[in-house]
Amino acid sequence: MSKFFSTRAGAWAGFGAAALVLFGAAPLVLSGFRLGLLAQFLCYAIVAVGIGLAWGRGGMLTLGQGVFFGMGAYLMAMHLKMADAEFRGGAGAVPDFMELAGIRELPAYWVPFASPVFTIAMILVLPTAFAVLLGFAVFKRRVKGAYFAILSQALAGAFAILLIGQQSMGGFNGLSRFRYFFGYNLDDPVNQQMLYFIAAGVLLVVVAVALQLRRSRYGELLVAVRDAEERVRFLGYDAANIKVVAYATAALFASVAGAIFVPVVGIISPASIGIVPSIMFILGVAIGGRASLVGPVVGALAVAWAQTALSEQFPSAWTYAQGLLFIVVIALLPGGIASIAAATKRFRKEPATAEAPA
């Protein structure tokens, strides 16, 4: 089966089936509330695809994807607040939360976010550019392994703390109560469904991009850097450049996911982008199988779904279940859910070979 999906026809079939489920079955079966939840999970899955690329294929343990997720989310949220303010009080009006905080004058850096085009451009460019700069600074100095992981995690913590201190960015409470998304009323169930379709469509695109990157010569090179960075350098490649591409791509995916997350969920606050959410992203990818293409998606969806389901039933049990899940996967299935097929095959084979000599 896995052989079939690695062919060109197989890939199309896989995408077709996924599209059928996401665009056909899910909206029919799920209530509006559940569909909204699924849209939120799909945003996590988009982040996970990027982590699968940077960590699974590139060996960079990106423990701080909350930074890029948060950048995309806050950039989008700024635009939505500006649009709402403009709708209420005309051009130049101050968003509601600023009025409550006593800010009468619109800060200069908010002004351009009235433009949807500028906002979307920023969502695509700003986190990617930041990742490129950071990547060059880190990888050229050959910072890797645990040091890189700690660095990126500290960055996520620092970013959340920075935002808590910014009253003009909503502070601890973050930004919420969005009414319009590029002119569409967010209370309308039809528009909520549209947001779900956007999330589903973006996920398919992101998976397709990741698939192309894996199959390309670049993808082979990335695995080579992961397994023997020194060797790659002695072959005449600048290994840092190769890593930066994967890191920046993962940042872009996370940013886009954050931007979709905001209108879907209706709130973004420092609590959704700091260290804990960043670890949650990694957890999903590890459980799904970081080196496979679909594993991170499955893992992210499974973890998010399990968290919601368990928290509904047993509010205090989720934390324990989460820890247990992580231990079980690391101990018994280091390759994640994606490796179950191969693991069972090995399990079935073993008794057979044991019998052979008898």
Place this chain on the structure above:
Amino acid sequence: MSTNALTCTAVSVDFDGFKAVNGVDLTLERGEVHFLIGPNGAGKTTLVDAITGLTKYAGSVVKDGVELRGRKVHHIARRGIGRTFQTAQVFEQLTVAQNLDIAAGAARPALSLLRRRTALPEHVVAVMDQIGLARHAQTPAGILAHGQKQWLEIGMLLVGDADVLLLDEPIAGMGQAERDTTGRLLHDIAQTRAVAVVEHDMDFMRAFASRVTVLHAGAVLATGSVDEVTNDPRVQEVYLGAAHEQETADAATA
């Protein structure tokens, strides 16, 4: 093409006051298999590390008229200097064909890397034949035999158009048949390239060296043909002593 491929002049490596390499002059010529021998700690591998940009050094290394000192590892590699490691470093998760294709591609334009590989370049196929791994094109490098990994690593330098090859103990752990095959391969590729081999194995050196440089305590002790070097009394004293006595004993009993 001049035969003189690489010239090291007064190369010294200083590890916090310890001179691992001390004023080494070394010339590698195309058409030669040049053996670097010497006891443990003589500075052989450190010298290779210095030439390839891994270790900082004083002195000068010139290839085809270009000074290499201070350049980055990947820049030096792109100038045609390839090296292998004591334990073969290949990309274990990738197939033999993928390993060689990556090694052949350092000069590819960045955007072309985003496309899928449709066919192996011709010279990659030719090298795969030369190193005897044509049948294993689709085998993951990680499950190759020890000797095959070493050959693959040499092949990776060949497809990358390296014309100065620095091989660190290429026959370590090989059986006799594999050693002979490797020796012949080295002479084959040295026809148009300069090949330097860091080695401990004296029999292998006698069988395949065109020229030998003996390092001792970071400095060059002697350089010349196999006979010149093995007959040099200083060399016999520091390095070949035990083996030489053993041989005379063997000759006496025979």
